[in-house]
Amino acid sequence: xxxxxxxHALRQELHDHNYRxxxxxxPIITDFEFDQKLKELQVLENAHxxxxxxxxxxxxxxxxxxxxxxxxxxxxxMYSLDNSYSFEELKLWIDRIKKRLNEDSLELFAPELNFNCxxxxxxxxxxxxxxxxxxxxALTRGDGIHGDDVTQNIKKIKTVPLVLQGDxxxxxxxxxEIVLPKDAFEALNKKRQEAGxxxxxxxxxxxxxxxKLQDSSIVASRGLQCIVxxxxxxxxxxxxxxxxxxxxxxxxFYVADTAQLCHSVxxxxxxxxxxxxxxxxxxxxxxxxxxxxxxxxxxxxxxFTAKAPRWAMxxxxxxEQVLTTLSSVxxxxxxTGAITPVANLEPVLVAGTTxxxxxxxxxxxxxxxxxxxxDTVFLEKxxxxxxxxxxxxxxKRRSDSSPIQFPDCCPECHTPLVRKVGEAxxxxxxxxxxxxxxxxxxxxxxxxxxxxxEGIGEETVVLLVQEGLIKDVADLYVLSADQLTGIPRLGDxxxxxxxxxxxxxxxxxxxxxxxxxGIRYVGETVAKKLVKAFGAIERMQExxxxxxxxxxxxGQRIAESVYNYLSTEENKxxxxxxxxxxxxxxxxxxxxxxxxxxxxxKKVVVSGVFERFSRNEIKDLIEQHGGENSSSISAKTDYIxxxxxxxxSKKAKAxxxxxxxxxxxxxxxxxxI
Ligand code: AMP
Ligand code: ZN
Numbered sequence: 001x002x003x004x005x006x007x008h009a010l011r012q013e014l015h016d017h018n019y020r021x022x023x024x025x026x027p028i029i030t031d032f033e034f035d036q037k038l039k040e041l042q043v044l045e046n047a048h049x050x051x052x053x054x055x056x057x058x059x060x061x062x063x064x065x066x067x068x069x070x071x072x073x074x075x076x077x078m079y080s081l082d083n084s085y086s087f088e089e090l091k092l093w094i095d096r097i098k099k100r101l102n103e104d105s106l107e108l109f110a111p112e113l114n115f116n117c118x119x120x121x122x123x124x125x126x127x128x129x130x131x132x133x134x135x136x137x138a139l140t141r142g143d144g145i146h147g148d149d150v151t152q153n154i155k156k157i158k159t160v161p162l163v164l165q166g167d168x169x170x171x172x173x174x175x176x177e178i179v180l181p182k183d184a185f186e187a188l189n190k191k192r193q194e195a196g197x198x199x200x201x202x203x204x205x206x207x208x209x210x211x212k213l214q215d216s217s218i219v220a221s222r223g224l225q226c227i228v229x230x231x232x233x234x235x236x237x238x239x240x241x242x243x244x245x246x247x248x249x250x251x252x253f254y255v256a257d258t259a260q261l262c263h264s265v266x267x268x269x270x271x272x273x274x275x276x277x278x279x280x281x282x283x284x285x286x287x288x289x290x291x292x293x294x295x296x297x298x299x300x301x302x303x304f305t306a307k308a309p310r311w312a313m314x315x316x317x318x319x320e321q322v323l324t325t326l327s328s329v330x331x332x333x334x335x336t337g338a339i340t341p342v343a344n345l346e347p348v349l350v351a352g353t354t355x356x357x358x359x360x361x362x363x364x365x366x367x368x369x370x371x372x373x374x375d376t377v378f379l380e381k382x383x384x385x386x387x388x389x390x391x392x393x394x395x396k397r398r399s400d401s402s403p404i405q406f407p408d409c410c411p412e413c414h415t416p417l418v419r420k421v422g423e424a425x426x427x428x429x430x431x432x433x434x435x436x437x438x439x440x441x442x443x444x445x446x447x448x449x450x451x452x453x454e455g456i457g458e459e460t461v462v463l464l465v466q467e468g469l470i471k472d473v474a475d476l477y478v479l480s481a482d483q484l485t486g487i488p489r490l491g492d493x494x495x496x497x498x499x500x501x502x503x504x505x506x507x508x509x510x511x512x513x514x515x516x517x518g519i520r521y522v523g524e525t526v527a528k529k530l531v532k533a534f535g536a537i538e539r540m541q542e543x544x545x546x547x548x549x550x551x552x553x554x555g556q557r558i559a560e561s562v563y564n565y566l567s568t569e570e571n572k573x574x575x576x577x578x579x580x581x582x583x584x585x586x587x588x589x590x591x592x593x594x595x596x597x598x599x600x601x602k603k604v605v606v607s608g609v610f611e612r613f614s615r616n617e618i619k620d621l622i623e624q625h626g627g628e629n630s631s632s633i634s635a636k637t638d639y640i641x642x643x644x645x646x647x648x649s650k651k652a653k654a655x656x657x658x659x660x661x662x663x664x665x666x667x668x669x670x671x672x673i
Contacts (some may be wrong), residue, residue: 003044004051010041014057015163019252022159055134055162059155064216069148072137074127075173076232076616078144080307081120081290081314087269090291093313094265097293100302100310113298115262116241117271120288120314121227123179124208126154128226131171133164140211143448150211154178156220159227161252168251172233176226176253179284180207184223202353203285225284228253234609235645240294261294276317288316300631306525319380323393324348326375329360329404331411335440336520337427339417341366341406343377343389350379350387358387362424363406372401412436432570438472439465441518445473449524450516451505455497463489473516474574476502477581510537510584519565521558529553530562536586537575541566598671599627603636607650608643610664615643618667625671633659641667 001009017034021027027034042058045051053059084090101113125141138154139147154160157178180188180203189200200206210222231244238244245255258275262268272289279286293299293311302310325346332340341360348355358379360366369392371377376396377389409416410428412435417426428434443461446453453476464470467487469479479502484495508516514537515527522530533551534540540548540562548559565571579585604627606618613621618641619629633640633653640646640654642661654661662670 004048007041007044007048007051010037010044011053011056011163014038014041015161016165018057018158019161019165023161023249023252023254055155057162059162060158061156061217061220064152066150066152066214066216069150069212071142071146072139072149073146074139074142074144075129075614078125078127078141078147078175079304079309080144081312082305082308083288083314083316085316085318087265087272090268090313090315091265097302097311101298112263112295114240114294115268116245116259116292116294117262117268118229118259118290118292119256119275119282119286120290120316121177121179121229121256122204122285122287123177124204124211126150126176126178126211126226128154128160128174128176128228129172130164130168130174133168135160135162140208148212153211153213153216153219154226156216157224157226159225159254163252165252166250167237167247169233169235169237172231172235174228174248174253175230175232176228178207178211179203179225179227180210181223181225181283182285183283188222205353226254227256227284229255229290234615236296239296241292241296241299242294244296262291272315279317286317288314290314297632303631321378321380321390322348322350323376324355324379326371326373326377326389328373329366329371331407333410333412333428333434333436333440335437335444335518337410337429337431337434337437339407339410339426339428341404343371345377345379348379355379355387358389360389363419363426364424366404366406371404372397373404374398374401410434435465442470442473442476444518445516446476447516450512451508452512453501453505455494455499455501460490460494460498463487472574474577474581477506477578477583506582506584508584510587513578513583513585517565517571520561522562526553526558531587537566538586541572541575597626599625599639602627602638603630604628604639604641605630605633605637605659606641606643608646610643612664612668618664621667621671621673633657635659 014034014037017027017029017037021034029037038057038061041056045056045058082093084093098113127139127141127147128135129137129139135151135155137149138151138160140150141147155162182203185200185203185206188206192200200209206222207224210219210224213219228248229245231238231248238247242259242261245259249255260267260271262271268291275286275289291313293302299309299311304310326343327346328344330342330344332342334340341362343358343360345356345358360369360371369377369389371389371392374397376393378391378393380388380390406426407417410430413428413430413433415428415430415434418429419426428437431437439462442465443458445451446456446461456476461470464479469483470476479499481495481499484490484498485492490498509531511524511527511531514531515522515524529551530540530548534543543563545556545559545563548554548562549556554562566575575585599622604622606615606622606629609615610618622629622641627638630637633650635657637654637657637659640650640659640661641664642651642654643664651661
């Protein structure tokens with residue numbers, strides 16, 4: 001056997017031993033023997049750099065530096081989960097699901113509605129991409145659309161297979177949670193204490209912090225684990241969540257063996273109760289349970305909201321509660337002028353972190369809690385949730401304490417506050433010159449989801465406003481290097497980045513500009529809808545409230561807000577200046593302009609895999625041409641875009657209902673693209 005062949009054989013052998021040890025928990029060699037073989041492989045690899053393999057078992061040990069974590073787009077977005085905190089809420093969700101599924105009564109073979117219950121691992125989520133059985137990329141969740149590439153560090157986690165076993169789809173993404181087991185966390189803190197280093201707060205923060213360490217040899221030493229819970233692929237090789245977990249295990253992934261298939265609400269309740277009381281026996285932290293509709297076919301029919309799957313629900317365990325003292329209340333002014341009261345508390349440790357502040361939301365909340373200065377309050381914090389004051393221990397109240405008075409005037413600019421009928425929030429109406437509003441608006445405009453101006457962080461905005469260089473977002477576009485030179489904390493490189501970032505932002509599409517203006521209630525989705533409906537800002541300015549309200553997802557509240565914004569003289573001037581600066585204030589989406597509208601009002605189902613486009617691209621095309629995507633075939637379906645490997649049952653159903661099938665080519669021809 002040549003040395004190269006020996007390398008290949010050893011790699012395969014070590015992958016298998018890894019799998020036996022970490023996944024099957026059934027090793028057939030000792031740790032010592034394993035280490036010997038690994039060393040042997042390392043020596044051979046050093047002598048033969050020509051057969052380097054980024055997925056070799058030797059890549060799990062040793063170092064490697066990542067200077068900057070590149071961001072990359074997720075192939076499929078990483079959604080969040082809806083939460084419920086009581087069985088009542090959970091039952092309501094199940095009722096909603098049943099209703100939704102029954103609505104489509106034309107479904108011919110409605111499979112049984114089962115739920116797969118899993119633990120909600122409390123760590124950092126990760127998306128792993130495999131191609132031809134090899135790990136090629138690992139991304140953090142990031143904002144759900146883009147994540148950071150942490151592949152180098154992920155390879156150090158023993159429960160992430162570098163090369164897969166058995167059968168697997170050619171290309172897929174698998175999602176899981178990176179957790180730091182409790183004992184590893186404690187051991188780590190013990191070492192840090194001995195070394196006089198500051199201690200880590202909790203396993204979750206440590207896990208996500210570790211993923212972003214530059215030195216991957218430290219990652220290797222920390223003992224992170226990866227527990228997988230979801231797979232996304234265009235070629236589904238399973239029909240249920242439960243089956244998927246079993247398949248993932250066979251491929252070499254670590255799945256917790258706690259998942260349980262439940263057939264009734266009672267089953268689900270007892271699963272939840274069991275783990276609520278038993279969670280301390282688990283090797284890692286959990287913050288609840290996730291209940292998922294088991295059948296993939298039903299999941300597809302239920303689909304997603306903008307934020308989360310409709311077919312899954314997290315049940316969060318009751319948060320830990322502690323008592324502390326309310327020292328004072330401060331009032332923060334947001335970019336829209338909304339005033340948020342914040343409780344300043346005696347620092348207290350709750351769920352692993354020290355809490356000093358908690359939002360009190362609005363005046364009603366303060367009144368409801370009947371808060372007095374110096375009160376002893378109940379504080380709750382669980383998982384990701386911001387700490388919350390949930391009550392007052394009245395027995396501890398001093399008789400001379402005074403109730404918290406919500407201020408009449410803005411704490412920043414002293415303008416009398418206003419409160420609209422039916423709204424909980426107080427606002428400072430001084431939009432023009434209230435400092436935090438000015439700063440907040442510009443920060444929002446520059447933020448990633450809006451104009452994404454690199455080179456201007458939140459601090460820089462504060463600085464520029466303080467220096468009197470900008471007062472509104474249009475001022476950004478007349479900044480010059482001369483004006484910026486000499487400002488403390490702004491070096492030449494920063495100035496150049498800043499100006500380049502501003503210049504580059506001029507090519508952002510209209511919808512980003514519109515969202516960036518920060519019109520109250522106009523989020524990303526509404527901005528998109530407005531752009532689609534009106535095309536150009538002039539047409540939007542001419543629109544009546546009724547015309548605005550006629551748009552999907554735009555209710556009276558939003559319509560009025562948009563109308564008022566656009567008809568204010570000040571804003572008209574701002575828009576005019578932005579136009580002069582060269583920003584896009586009309587739709588430049590060439591795809592949209594090219595839209596034939598040929599699918600207007602048509603319901604289309606996409607099935608199988610395609611050659612020229614990904615499934616999501618096909619779905620986008622359908623929407624761009626006026627059609628509506630639906631996930632299940634019914635008598636209302638107008639077309640099915642059928643790719644390779646379309647399921648036989650779907651095909652049969654299409655035939656039975658007489659729904660026309662279009663191939664990828666026919667579809668492309670129909671759209672004339
Ligand atoms: P949240 O961050 O509260 O919206 O919850 C969503 C997150 O829960 C996901 O991004 C996952 O990282 C995490 N999670 C933990 N366990 C599971 C599980 N069994 N199934 C799905 N998501 C899970
Ligand atoms: Zn103010």
